[in-house]
Amino acid sequence: MNQRGDKGTGPGIFHKFLRFFTEIHPGEAGTALLLTLNIFLILGAYYIIKIVRDSSILSEWGPETKSYLYGVISILLIFVIKGFSHISSKVPRQKLIAWVTLFFISNLILFSVLNLFGVPFSTISIIFFIWASIFNVVVIAQFWGFANDIYTESAGKRLFPIIAFGATFGAFVGSYAFKPLEKWMGLYQLLLVSSAVLGVCIWLTYIIHKREIKGKHIAQTDEILKQEAVEKEKPLKKGGGFKLVFKKRYLLYIALFVLFLNLINTNGGYILDRVIKNRALEAVQAGTAGGLTVESIIGNFYSDFYMIMNLMAMFIQLFLVSRIFKWFGVRTAVFILPFIALGGYFFISLGASLVLVKWIKSLENGTDYSLMNTTRHALFLRTTREEKYKAKAAIDTFFHRAGDVTHSLIVFVWAQFLLVESFAKFNIVMAVIWIILGVLIVKEHKKLSKKQTSPQPEKQV
Numbered sequence: 037m038n039q040r041g042d043k044g045t046g047p048g049i050f051h052k053f054l055r056f057f058t059e060i061h062p063g064e065a066g067t068a069l070l071l072t073l074n075i076f077l078i079l080g081a082y083y084i085i086k087i088v089r090d091s092s093i094l095s096e097w098g099p100e101t102k103s104y105l106y107g108v109i110s111i112l113l114i115f116v117i118k119g120f121s122h123i124s125s126k127v128p129r130q131k132l133i134a135w136v137t138l139f140f141i142s143n144l145i146l147f148s149v150l151n152l153f154g155v156p157f158s159t160i161s162i163i164f165f166i167w168a169s170i171f172n173v174v175v176i177a178q179f180w181g182f183a184n185d186i187y188t189e190s191a192g193k194r195l196f197p198i199i200a201f202g203a204t205f206g207a208f209v210g211s212y213a214f215k216p217l218e219k220w221m222g223l224y225q226l227l228l229v230s231s232a233v234l235g236v237c238i239w240l241t242y243i244i245h246k247r248e249i250k251g252k253h254i255a256q257t258d259e260i261l262k263q264e265a266v267e268k269e270k271p272l273k274k275g276g277g278f279k280l281v282f283k284k285r286y287l288l289y290i291a292l293f294v295l296f297l298n299l300i301n302t303n304g305g306y307i308l309d310r311v312i313k314n315r316a317l318e319a320v321q322a323g324t325a326g327g328l329t330v331e332s333i334i335g336n337f338y339s340d341f342y343m344i345m346n347l348m349a350m351f352i353q354l355f356l357v358s359r360i361f362k363w364f365g366v367r368t369a370v371f372i373l374p375f376i377a378l379g380g381y382f383f384i385s386l387g388a389s390l391v392l393v394k395w396i397k398s399l400e401n402g403t404d405y406s407l408m409n410t411t412r413h414a415l416f417l418r419t420t421r422e423e424k425y426k427a428k429a430a431i432d433t434f435f436h437r438a439g440d441v442t443h444s445l446i447v448f449v450w451a452q453f454l455l456v457e458s459f460a461k462f463n464i465v466m467a468v469i470w471i472i473l474g475v476l477i478v479k480e481h482k483k484l485s486k487k488q489t490s491p492q493p494e495k496q497v
Contacts, residue, residue, distance in 0.1 A: 059194050059362060067247055068195045071183055072202035074240040078179060079203045081230035081237075082172055083210030084217070085144075088226060089168040097161065105162065106440035109169045113434040116170055117277045120178075121426045129185060129425070130245040133178055134238050140171050144231040151224040169437070175234075176203075177432035180413045181425040182241065186248050189417035193366060197357035200410040204353045207405070208346040277430030280423055286480035287427050289473055290415055291435040293370075296470040298439025300377055301404060303463050304397055306447060307384065307456050311393050312337050341394060348402030357407050361414070367478045369411040373403050374474055378467040385460040415477065418484045 060068065124132050147164060183199060184192065217226055281287045316333040319325040325333060360369050380396035416424050446462075454462075 059358070060198075061191075064191070064195065067186070067244055068198055070240055070244050070247070071186075071199045074202070074237055074244065075176075075179055075199060076202035076206035076209075077233050077237050077240070078175060079206030080210035080213070081233040082175070083207050084214055084226050084230050085168050085171065087211070087214050088224065089165050101162075104444060105165055106169075106437055106444055109166055110434060110437040110441050112166065113170065113173070113437060114278070116174065117426075117430045117433060120174065120429055121277045124425050129182060130242060132425075133182060133241050136178060137175065137234055137238050137241075140175060141231045141234050143167060143171075144227045144234075148225055148227045148231075170433070173433040173436060174429065177429040178425065180416070180432075181428050182244075184413065184416045184419075184424040184428070185421060186244070187417065189414075192414055192417040193361045194358065196410050196414050197353060197361060200357070200406065200413070201350065201353040203409070204346070204349045204405055208350065211342065211346070277426035277428075278434075280427040281430050281435075284423070284427075286477065286484060287419070287423060287431070289476045289480060290412070291431045293470065293473045293477060294412065294431055295435045295439045295442070296466060296473060297373070297404070297408065298436050299442050300463055300466050300470060301400065302440055302443040303446070303459065303466070304377075304381070304400060306443065307388065307459055307463075308341075308393050308397050310456055311388055311390050315390050337394075341398060344394075344398045345401045345405075348398055349405040352402055353406035353410070357410050360407065361410075366411055366414045367481060369407060370415075370474045370477060371471065373400070373408040374467055374470045376400055376403055378464060378471070381460045381463040381467065385457050385464065388456040388460065415481070418481065 120136070123135070127135070147160070150160065183196070187195060214226070217229060221229070281291050312333075316325075316337075319333060320329070357369075360372070377400055380400055384393055384396060416428050419427070
C-alpha cells in the first residue's frame with residue numbers, strides 16, 4: 037500500500053524507466069530522481085574543483101607535498117567534525133545542509149575574487165588543497181546522511197543504487213566538462229561554476245525536504261508519519277561524531293573498514309604510478325616513445341585509465357548494484373571489493389605488467405566508486421539520526437583521510453625501497469585484515485537487525 041496517498045494512480049514515465057534498473061514502488065520516483073540529480077550536481081562541481089586543486093598543488097609543490105598534506109587534513113578534520121557536530125545539534129537538517137553549503141560557496145567566490153585581483157594562486161595553493169579536500173568529504177557525507185534520514189532500510193537498499201549512479205555519472209561529466217569550460221573561462225574562474233551549481237543543490241535539498249516532510253503525498257490521517265515529520269524537523273541530539281563512533285562497535289568497525297579501504301586503494305594507486313612512470317622512462321630512453329615525452333605518455337595513459345574506470349563504475353552502478361542488494365543483500369556486498377582486491381594484488385605480486393595493473397586497478401576503482409560506495413552508505417540505514425549525520429561525517433572524513441596518511445607514512449618509511457611486486461604482497465595482508473573487519477561488521481549488523489524487531493512502515497517517497 038502507498039503511504040503517501042498515491043493509491044489508485046498509475047506509474048508515470050519516470051517510474052517505468054527506473055524499473056529497468058531497480059525495484060521501485062509507486063510514489064518513490066520523484067524524490068529518488070531529485071536526490072539523484074542533487075548528488076550528480078555535487079560530484080560534478082567537486083570534480084571541477086578537484087582538477088583545479090590537483091593542477092595547482094602539483095605544478096607548484098609536487099606530489100610529495102600533496103601526500104604530506106593529507107596528514108594536516110586529517111588533523112584539521114578532527115576540529116571540523118567537532119564543529120559540524122555542534123552545529124547539527126542546534127539547527128534542523130535542511131538548515132544545517134544549507135548553511136554548510138553556503139559557507140563553502142562563499143569560500144569558492146573568495147578564491148575566485150582573489151585571483152581576479154591579481155593574487156597568484158601559487159601563494160594560496162596549499163590552503164586551497166586543504167580546503168578542497170575538506171569540502172569533498174563534508175558535503176558528500178552530509179548528503180548521504182540526509183538520504184539515510186529519508187529512507188527506511190528496505191527502501192534505501194532498493195533506491196540507493198539509482199541515487200549513487202548520479203554520483204558516478206556526475207564525476208564523469210565534471211571531468212569531461214573541465215577542458216571546454218577551462219578554455220572558455222580560465223582555470224581558476226571555473227570555481228564560480230562550481231559555486232553556482234552548489235547553489236542549485238541547496239534549492240534541491242529544500243524541495244526534497246519539503247516533499248518528504250510536508251508534501252501532498254503524506255497521509256494526514258497517519259499519526260506515525262505525522263510524528264516522523266515532527267521528529268525530523270528537530271535538531272539532532274547533543275554529542276560528538278567521534279564519541280558516537282568509539283561508543284558503538286558497529287560504527288567503529290565501519291570506521292576501520294573505511295580506513296583500510298582507502299589505505300589499500302591508495303597503495304594500489306601508488307603501484308600504478310610507479311609502473312607507468314617506469315614504463316614511460318624506459319620507452320623514452322629506448323627511443324620507442326614515438327616522440328612523446330614522459331609527461332605525455334603518462335597523461336595519455338591516465339586519460340584512457342579514467343575513461344575505463346568511469347565506464348566500469350557506471351555499468352556496475354546501473355545494472356549490478358541493485359540486483360546484488362536484492363538477491364544477496366548488503367552483508368554480502370560488503371565482501372565483494374575486498375575479495376577483488378585480494379585476488380587482484382595476488383596476481384600483481386606474481387608480475388606487475390602495466391596491462392595487468394591497469395585493468396585490476398580499473399576494476400577495483402570502478403567497484404569502489406559504485407558498489408562499495410553504495411554499500412558503505414547503506415550500512416547506516418540501521419543507525420540513529422545522530423549516527424547518520426555525526427558519526428557518518430566523522431567516518432567519511434577523518435577515518436577516510438587516515439587511510440591516506442597511513443599510506444604516506446608507509447611510502448616514506450618503507451615502500452619506496454621495495455619492488456612493486458613486494459608492495460602488492462603487503463596489500464594482500466591488508467586485504468585479509470579488511471575482510472576480517474567485514475566479518476565483524478556483518479556480525480554487528482545481524483545484532484542490530486534482531487534488536488529492531490518491531491515492524492515499521494516503509495516510507496515511500
